Amino acid sequence: MLHISEREVDLPKVIAGDLANILQKNKDIISLSFGEPDFKTQKEVVNYGKKFLDKSNRYAHDKGLLKLREVITKKLKKDNQINTNPENIILTSGSQNAIFCSLLSILDPGKKIIVPSPAYLGHIPAIELVNGSVEYAELDEDFNLDIENMKKLIDSETKAIMINTPNNPTGKMYSKKLIEEVADLAVENNLYVISDEAYEKITYGNKHVSIGSLNGMEKYSLTVQSFSKTYSMCGFRLGYVNAPKELAEPITKTFRYVGIAAPTISQIMGYEAMRLGDKYIGKICKEYDRRRKFIVKRLNGMNLTTRMPEGAFYAFANISSYSKESVDFTKMLIKKARVAVIPGTEFGKFGENYVRLSFATSMNLIEKAMNRIEKVLK
Numbered sequence: 345m346l347h348i349s350e351r352e353v354d355l356p357k358v359i360a361g362d363l364a365n366i367l368q369k370n371k372d373i374i375s376l377s378f379g380e381p382d383f384k385t386q387k388e389v390v391n392y393g394k395k396f397l398d399k400s401n402r403y404a405h406d407k408g409l410l411k412l413r414e415v416i417t418k419k420l421k422k423d424n425q426i427n428t429n430p431e432n433i434i435l436t437s438g439s440q441n442a443i444f445c446s447l448l449s450i451l452d453p454g455k456k457i458i459v460p461s462p463a464y465l466g467h468i469p470a471i472e473l474v475n476g477s478v479e480y481a482e483l484d485e486d487f488n489l490d491i492e493n494m495k496k497l498i499d500s501e502t503k504a505i506m507i508n509t510p511n512n513p514t515g516k517m518y519s520k521k522l523i524e525e526v527a528d529l530a531v532e533n534n535l536y537v538i539s540d541e542a543y544e545k546i547t548y549g550n551k552h553v554s555i556g557s558l559n560g561m562e563k564y565s566l567t568v569q570s571f572s573k574t575y576s577m578c579g580f581r582l583g584y585v586n587a588p589k590e591l592a593e594p595i596t597k598t599f600r601y602v603g604i605a606a607p608t609i610s611q612i613m614g615y616e617a618m619r620l621g622d623k624y625i626g627k628i629c630k631e632y633d634r635r636r637k638f639i640v641k642r643l644n645g646m647n648l649t650t651r652m653p654e655g656a657f658y659a660f661a662n663i664s665s666y667s668k669e670s671v672d673f674t675k676m677l678i679k680k681a682r683v684a685v686i687p688g689t690e691f692g693k694f695g696e697n698y699v700r701l702s703f704a705t706s707m708n709l710i711e712k713a714m715n716r717i718e719k720v721l722k
Contacts, residue, residue: 351472351475366684372682374684374716375702376683376684376710377685377702378702379656379657382705385577386576386620389616389617392612393609393612393613396612397609401609403604404605404608406600406605407430407431407592407596408434408605409435409611409612412435414430415618415619416430416618424544425554425557426556426557426562432587432589433585433586433587434595435606435611435614436599436603437581437607438581438582440466440470441602442568442584443466443467443568444470444473445599445602446538446566446568446587448474449595449598450504452503453475453476455501455502456478456497456499457479457502457506457538458479458481458504459478459479460480460481460482460490460494460507461480461691461692462487462660462691463508463695464511464513464691465513465690467540468692478692479502480692480693481494482693482694483514486516487651488516488518489518491522491525494526498533502533503536504536505536506537507526510541510547512543512656513658513688513700514651515655515660516654517547517550518553520553526555527555530565531564535564536564537561538568539567541554542568542572543656544569544574546625546655546657547655548629550654550655554567555567564588566588567585569583569586571583571617573656574625575617575624577614580607580609580614581610582614632704634707635707636657638711639659639701639703640653640659645718646717646721647666648663648666649661649662649665657704658703659703660698661701662698664697670695670696676720677717680720681713681716681717681720683716685699685701686700687699701713
């Protein structure tokens, strides 16, 4: 057999890929698994893109279209209180691409990055792909960052901290006080902070705080945001990173070889989506809020203890009343209830005993799924 790299062999096998195949073959299974909004991209945005397609579809600048970076700069200053400029912003093919290029630019092989767990399922494999070392920092019982635990994990090999707020999979939003404590850790230990803020606009009352807005953090913070969730543009693959001045060029250089440039048509549509403003976002958040309250109430009624998410569109349910193995529980739901969820083990070392359910699908399907699960568990 021809050689396969150890890097690839050692990557964890993800259940998500198997689920996608199962769902494709079994149309009767209700999926509460993937974080893909059921809302269509705004009609005005799609029509704006169509006009462009009639003219041209050339490569964009490697950092991205200047007019879009200028709009993002204004947005970061106004909404996130991050002082930046277009030269610090690199548009990429989705926010995961931005994270990957950032890791390649700051992390040498074997060096450590602290990742609070449960963590988004794409963070840990990305670190492993660049031969970095993951230090898991267990979240506390309220899914908040445990700063004292994080302090203990820092040594001379630690180069960065990864945070994700609003959080996937827990739905937790970190308070300004917690964010400030992470910033103190970064400054005291000369560490970068990669802040994944893909769900920054999908919140339910609490105000999102970007670590890049804090005094002195422009040198340490990499703010990663996305068009996928905010504007229901998943398939158009558009995200960006706002990087410290000295990192913007290295990340741009890396992205040249990873992706050349973000899709031009997606950037054109992203520009129009931002120009139209937040009215659309407010509409979808109102509907997500309705689903959020419904699904959490139903899950708790089945003794699947679930905290009310403060952001994003996921319910993270504790299954310990029924099973000690989240993968087995997930397989059981697929087989007996015909409902697909994501097992907690997909979210790192401390995700066991939980499953993640997405409420980014219609209320009708959520209600049917809850009825099916309740029938099986009873």
